[in-house]
Amino acid sequence: MADPVAEEHAPQVPELCSECGQAHLLLDNHLYNFQDEVDDELICHICLQPLLQPMDTPCGHTYCFKCLENFMQEYNFCPMDRKKLSFQQCHKSSLLVRNLLDKLVVLCPFKAECQQTMQRCELEAHLQNRCPGFKKYKSELQRKKNPISKGKEDPPTKGETNMPKDPEVPIGDSSLVAESSGAAVVSLGTAEPGLVNPAFEETEEDLPQRTSLVAETTTIEIHREDPEEELGMRIVGGKDTPLGNIVVQEVLRDSVIAADGRIAPGDHILEVNGVNISSVTHCQAVSFLRHPGPVLHLMVLQEKGFSNKTAQQDSTSTNREVIHVTLIKRDRSEPLGIKLIRKTDEAGIFILDLLEGGLAAKNGKLSRNDRVLSINGQDLRQGTPEAAAQIIQTTESRVNFVILRQPGVQLGESVEDGSTSNSSSSSSSSSSNGGSPVHHRRRPEHNHYRRKSNYQKDLPQGYVSHEKTVAIKKEPKESLGITIGGGRDNKNKLPIYVTSVQPIGCLFRDGRIKRGDVLLSINGVDLTHLNYYEAVSALKSNAASHSVTLKALEILSLNSPEPSLDIREQGFSWSPLWITWLGLPSNLHFCQDIVLSKGNLESWGFSIVGGFEESKGNQPFFIKTIVPGTPAFRDRKLKCGDEIVAVNGVPAIGMSNSELIPMLKEQRNKVTLTVVSWPGSLV
Numbered sequence: 001m002a003d004p005v006a007e008e009h010a011p012q013v014p015e016l017c018s019e020c021g022q023a024h025l026l027l028d029n030h031l032y033n034f035q036d037e038v039d040d041e042l043i044c045h046i047c048l049q050p051l052l053q054p055m056d057t058p059c060g061h062t063y064c065f066k067c068l069e070n071f072m073q074e075y076n077f078c079p080m081d082r083k084k085l086s087f088q089q090c091h092k093s094s095l096l097v098r099n100l101l102d103k104l105v106v107l108c109p110f111k112a113e114c115q116q117t118m119q120r121c122e123l124e125a126h127l128q129n130r131c132p133g134f135k136k137y138k139s140e141l142q143r144k145k146n147p148i149s150k151g152k153e154d155p156p157t158k159g160e161t162n163m164p165k166d167p168e169v170p171i172g173d174s175s176l177v178a179e180s181s182g183a184a185v186v187s188l189g190t191a192e193p194g195l196v197n198p199a200f201e202e203t204e205e206d207l208p209q210r211t212s213l214v215a216e217t218t219t220i221e222i223h224r225e226d227p228e229e230e231l232g233m234r235i236v237g238g239k240d241t242p243l244g245n246i247v248v249q250e251v252l253r254d255s256v257i258a259a260d261g262r263i264a265p266g267d268h269i270l271e272v273n274g275v276n277i278s279s280v281t282h283c284q285a286v287s288f289l290r291h292p293g294p295v296l297h298l299m300v301l302q303e304k305g306f307s308n309k310t311a312q313q314d315s316t317s318t319n320r321e322v323i324h325v326t327l328i329k330r331d332r333s334e335p336l337g338i339k340l341i342r343k344t345d346e347a348g349i350f351i352l353d354l355l356e357g358g359l360a361a362k363n364g365k366l367s368r369n370d371r372v373l374s375i376n377g378q379d380l381r382q383g384t385p386e387a388a389a390q391i392i393q394t395t396e397s398r399v400n401f402v403i404l405r406q407p408g409v410q411l412g413e414s415v416e417d418g419s420t421s422n423s424s425s426s427s428s429s430s431s432s433n434g435g436s437p438v439h440h441r442r443r444p445e446h447n448h449y450r451r452k453s454n455y456q457k458d459l460p461q462g463y464v465s466h467e468k469t470v471a472i473k474k475e476p477k478e479s480l481g482i483t484i485g486g487g488r489d490n491k492n493k494l495p496i497y498v499t500s501v502q503p504i505g506c507l508f509r510d511g512r513i514k515r516g517d518v519l520l521s522i523n524g525v526d527l528t529h530l531n532y533y534e535a536v537s538a539l540k541s542n543a544a545s546h547s548v549t550l551k552a553l554e555i556l557s558l559n560s561p562e563p564s565l566d567i568r569e570q571g572f573s574w575s576p577l578w579i580t581w582l583g584l585p586s587n588l589h590f591c592q593d594i595v596l597s598k599g600n601l602e603s604w605g606f607s608i609v610g611g612f613e614e615s616k617g618n619q620p621f622f623i624k625t626i627v628p629g630t631p632a633f634r635d636r637k638l639k640c641g642d643e644i645v646a647v648n649g650v651p652a653i654g655m656s657n658s659e660l661i662p663m664l665k666e667q668r669n670k671v672t673l674t675v676v677s678w679p680g681s682l683v
Contacts (some may be wrong), residue, residue, distance in 0.1 A: 002109075003053065005498045009544045009608030016134075016137060016337045016538065017030060017031075018124070018128070019123075019124045019127075020032060020109070020123060020124075020135075021108070021110065021123070021127050021131075021134055022109050023108040025379075028066070029047060029049065029052045029064055029067070030052060032050070032104075032106045032108055032120060032123070032580050033103040033107040034050065034104060034105070034107075034439075035106065035107055036105060038048075038050045038104060039650070042097075042101060042104075042537075043098065044062070044063050044064045044067050045061070045063065045069050045079060045080055045135075046064065046067035046068065046071055046079055047064060049064075050101060050104060050529070051063070051064055051093075051101055052064045052065065052066070052101075053065035053066070053112065053331045054070050054090075054092070054093035054097055054098060054101065054494035055088050055090045055091065055092060055093065056090060056092070056093050057078050057082075057085055057089070057093055058085070058089050058090070059083045059085070061078055061079075061080045061081070062407030064078070064094055065394075065518075066086065066378070068090060068339065069087060069390075069391075069394075072085070072086070072087040075253060075386075075644070078501055079342055082254065082345065083490075087390060087394065088393065088394070090394075092396060092597065096294060098584065101120065102119060102120055102121035103119050103120070103121070104147075104567055105117050105118070105119060106118065106119070106120050106123055106126075107118075107124065108123070108131060108133065109133075110131055110132075110133020110134060110136075110137070111133075112133065113132045113133035113136060114131050114132055114133045114134075115132075116130075116131075119200045121482065130354075133301040139437060143207075145221075148377065150675075150676070154382045157610065164426035171237065179491060191435045204490060205338070205644045212257070214302055214365070215303050215641045216302050217299060217301050217302075217303060218262070218296045218299070218300055218679050219297060219298070219299050219300060219625075220260070220262050220263060220297075220299075220300060221296070221298075222256060222257065222260055222293060222295070222296040222297075222298065223294065224256055224293070224294055224296070225294075227292045227293050227294045227339060227655050228254070228292040229256060230256075230290070230682065230683065231255065231256050231257050231289065231296070231683050232251065232252040232255020232256050232257050232258060233249075233250065233251045233252065233255065233257045233263065233683060234248070234250040234252070234578075234679055234680030234681060234682055235247065235248055235249060235269070235282075235285065235286070235289065235578070235680050235681055235682075235683060236249045236282075236578050236680040237282065237285075237621075237624075237640075237641065237680075238280065238281045238282030238283070238284075238285055238579070238676075239279050239280060239281055240282060240579070241582070241622070242283045242607055242609045242610035242619050242620065242621075242622050243622050243624055243640075243641065244278075244279075244624075245268045245269075245270075245278055245301075245329050245624075246268065246269045246277055246282075246285045247262065247266060247267070247268055247269075247624065247640045247641065248263060248265050248266065248268075248269065248579075248680075249502065249639055249640050249641045249679075249680035250265055250302075250638070250639070250679075250680060251263060251264065251265060252682075253424075256625060261648070263300060264302070264640065265536045265626075265640065266302075266625065266626050266640050267300045267301065267302050267303075267305055267409055268300060268301040268302075268510060269298060269299075270284070270300065270301055271297070271298065271299035271456050272285075272288040272289055272291075272296070272297070272298060273288075273291075273296065273297050275288060281500055282577065282578065282579045282681065284578070285578065286577065286681050287587065287641065290683050302630055303322070303626075303627055304628065305340075305627055305629045305630075305678065306370070310506065321404075321405055322402065322403070322404055322405075323361070323365070323370075323402075323404075323405055324400070324401070324402055324565075324635075325365040325366055325399075325400075325401040325403065326398055326399065326400050326401070327359050327360060327363055327399045327401070328397055328398055328399075329359065329395065329396070329397055329398075329399065330397075331396070332393070332394070332395065332396045334359065334398065335355075335358065335359070336358060336359045336360045336392060337354060337356075337357070337359055337361055338351060338353075338354035338358070338366070338392075339351070339352040339353040339354075339386060340352060340372065340385040341388070341440070342384060342385060346371075346599065347381065347382055347519055347602075348371050348372065348373070348380065348381050348382065348383065349371070349372050349380060349383055349384065349385050349388055350369055350370065350371050350372070351366060351367065351368055351370045351372065351403075352368065353368060353371065353629055354366060354367075354368065356557055358442045364571070365402065366401065367405065369405075370403040370404070370405050370406040371403060371405075372388060372401060372402075373402045373403060374400075374401075374402045374404055375388055375391045375392065375399060375400065375401055375402075375405055376391055376395060376398075377400070378399050382628075382629045385400045400678050403413075420645070428535065433537050435455015448488075448493050448591065448592045449590065449591055449592075450587065450588075450589065450590060450591070451589035451590070451591050451645065451676070455586065455589075455591070455645050455646060455653065455674070456467050456650050459661065462542070462616060464555075464556045464583075465553060465554075465555055465556075465583060465584075465585055466552075466553070466554045466555075466556065467551065467553050467554075468551070468552055468554060469549065469550070469551050470507075470510065470512045470513055470549070470550045470551075470552065471547065471548070471549045471550075472498065472506050472507070472510050472547065472548050472549075472550075473546065473547050474506040474543075474545075474546065474548060475506075476544060476545075476546060477584060478505065479504070479506075479543060480504050480506060480507050480539060481497075481501060481502040481504050481505015481506065481507050481508050482498050482500065482501050482502065482505065482507055482513065482539075483497050483498070483499045483500045483502070484497065484498060484499060484519065484535060484536065484539070485497055485499045485532075485575060486532065487531040487533075487534075487535055488529060488530065488531050488590065489531035489532055489533075490532070491496070491533075492677050492678060492679050493590035493592075494581075494679070495518045495519075495527075495528055495529065495584070495588050496519045496527050496528070496532075496535045497516060497517065497518050497576060498513060498514065498515050498516060498517045498519065499515065499574055499575070500515055501513060501514065501515055504550070513550065514554065514603055515574070516554075516555070516576050516580065517552040517553065517554050518552060518553040518555070518584070518588065519535070519539075519551075519552050520552060520553055521551045522539055522542045522548065522550050522552040523540060523542045523545065523548060523549055523551070524549070525542060527539075527540050528588060530644065540669070548560075551589075553584075553585070555580055555583040555584060556583075575679065575681075575682055577679045577681045578678055578679065578681045579642065579681075581679070582620070582643075582678065589645075589676045590677060591645050591646075591674050591675065591676055592637075592674070592676075592677070593670050593672050593673070593674055594635065594637045594638055594672070594674075594675055595669050595670065595671070595673075596631050596632060596635055596638075596670070596671050596673065597631060597669060598630075598631040599669070600668065600669070601632065602631060603630060603632060604630065604632055604664060604671065605626060605627040605629075605630020605631050605632035605633055606623050606624075606625060606626050606627065606630075606632040606638060607623070607624045607625040608621050608622065608623060608624060608625075608644065608660070608661075609621070609622055609657070610622050610657065611652075611655055611656045611657040611659075611660060612656045613656070618653060618654060620643045621643065621644040621652050621657070621660060622641060622642065622643055622644070623638055623640055623641065623649060623675075624640060625640070626639075626640060638673070638675070639677060639678075641678065641680055642675045642676070642677045643675060643676045643677075643678070644660075644673055644674070644675055645674040645675060645676055646673075646674035647660065647663050647664060647671065647672070647673060648663070648667065648671060648672050649666075649672070649673075649674070650663065654678050672677070
């Protein structure tokens with residue numbers, strides 16, 4: 001590591017961890033420079049670094065605590081053998097393993113001033129008490145700080161946004177650069193052309209909490225052992241759609257992209273192997289991304305959320321203080337006696353109550369309405385009560401809290417009662433008493449229903465929908481010779497469509513039914529409302545007849561015909577391209593209602609594109625961006641590429657974006673979006 005204070009007149013002092021002496025985010029593991037090569041048995045197979053706080057799985061694998069915890073938030077299996085797994089089943093590695101790891105020899109990160117080596121467990125004490133380089137760094141940091149009255153903990157300043165003892169300050173632009181070397185950080189304070197964004201559009205009322213949206217461009221190198229293996233992600237967008245850019249809609253489990261871990265839903269893909277795809281059609285982008293090869297270079301734009309200037313200003317206020325509290329459990333199962341809650345009008349989690357006689361109440365240092373910034377180094381500024389409870393449950397002894405306290409403010413009693421509180425719709429609570437989260441009444445599953453008559457729309461420009469009737473005479477034992485996909489049990493509620501026409505069977509001989517056709521009926525039996533297995537049964541039973549009459553729908557895109565993927569197309573699991581579904585008639589759409597709730601000071605957290613334009617006529621409204629840390633992001637149901645059909649039951653068809661945006665902004669704390677969600681194109 002380079003000398004962090006070699007440049008005496010550097011504009012900003014690097015933000016270093018007091019435990020390992022290197023710059024990293026709070027949610028990331030500590031960084032060490034190991035003197036010797038570490039045995040592979042002591043390596044975490046998620047981060048590929050020597051294990052930190054090792055955790056054993058029931059299937060016999062060992063990972064870093066933070067790596068495994070982050071992985072289990074998205075998946076329910078072991079990363080090595082894919083066996084079903086939950087975080088609660090894992091436990092600390094044996095004392096022998098932990099001691100072996102602690103004894104690994106590391107180099108002091110301050111090479112210019114200090115050449116010492118020591119065991120890993122001794123580095124923190126060395127930095128705090130003996131290292132001349134770290135001492136010089138602290139002096140430089142103190143010189144940069146504004147002097148504040150001594151004897152109290154200094155509230156964090158902007159130059160300390162990434163220090164472990166000041167986790168309440170949101171990550172700013174400087175820390176994003178530190179996180180990814182060479183990354184370009186851009187602020188999307190103004191909307192790009194054609195983009196109207198209710199997530200951060202400014203109004204006079206919103207001005208005090210107005211913040212800028214921070215995004216970052218990163219180059220990612222994807223390696224494939226099999227050059228023809230599909231990447232395992234779904235994409236939407238293209239210059240021939242209102243979305244414009246190519247956007248990742250979904251990352252499939254157990255895929256090449258999922259194993260790499262750096263690409264997430266919502267990322268915009270700008271370049272593929274040096275070719276700019278930010279202004280190509282959807283089909284062209286699919287061709288570029290499906291091109292085989294052992295290495296794929298992607299440039300992506302990744303949303304990082306809002307840079308919360310208000311919170312930074314508040315954190316320097318003298319009426320708030322950061323407090324460190326350590327509670328010591330006698331064993332892992334001992335409850336702390338803390339009830340946690342999430343408010344509607346402020347991010348993060350708060351202490352609702354301390355149970356009488358509990359460990360926290362006896363300690364006396366925590367109070368009601370304290371905001372929990374981190375537990376055991378895990379950043380909870382955008383966390384949930386359930387996440388906090390899980391950290392507490394898996395801790396064997398010391399539970400380290402960092403909390404933010406604003407004197408004189410208490411939570412009302414009604415907040416805890418989900419049946420009477422106005423904030424209960426977006427609040428959740430959790431208790432460490434017994435280690436079990438307290439769940440409010442579950443929200444009913446959202447109903448899916450066919451698109452209503454008043455939600456009808458014309459086909460997008462460039463699409464032709466052609467219904468055809470195919471009557472065939474066949475032998476009794478002759479098969480139809482097709483395979484199908486979709487069904488109303490599919491998560492996207494798709495109609496039944498043809499995935500292949502086999503070279504045996506009567507339909508191949510006839511030639512009128514093609515791959516991608518939507519099947520409407522067979523011998524008068526309606527297929528449009530059936531699930532997959534019901535459709536298979538209907539096709540098989542009617543195929544036994546001497547004659548078969550099929551009604552099917554063929555959707556043709558005049559502007560963007562589906563690419564002829566000569567590049568060993570059979571290696572890909574075939575399904576219609578995303579743009580094909582856009583041409584499906586309204587009567588075959590299945591809509592769902594998504595209810596979002598937010599606090600008075602929050603934005604909805606999504607951007608939209610589309611709507612009526614004089615030059616283009618009616619275009620669908622699409623979700624283009626979902627901002628991390630916002631209500632739309634936390635809800636998890638809305639996806640990039642979803643089409644907005646209605647807002648609170650009012651049809652969106654025919655509206656311009658300047659008409660739809662005020663409707664969204666008028667909704668104070670709750671909005672119902674009626675959406676149609678089509679699966680992105682698989683690459």
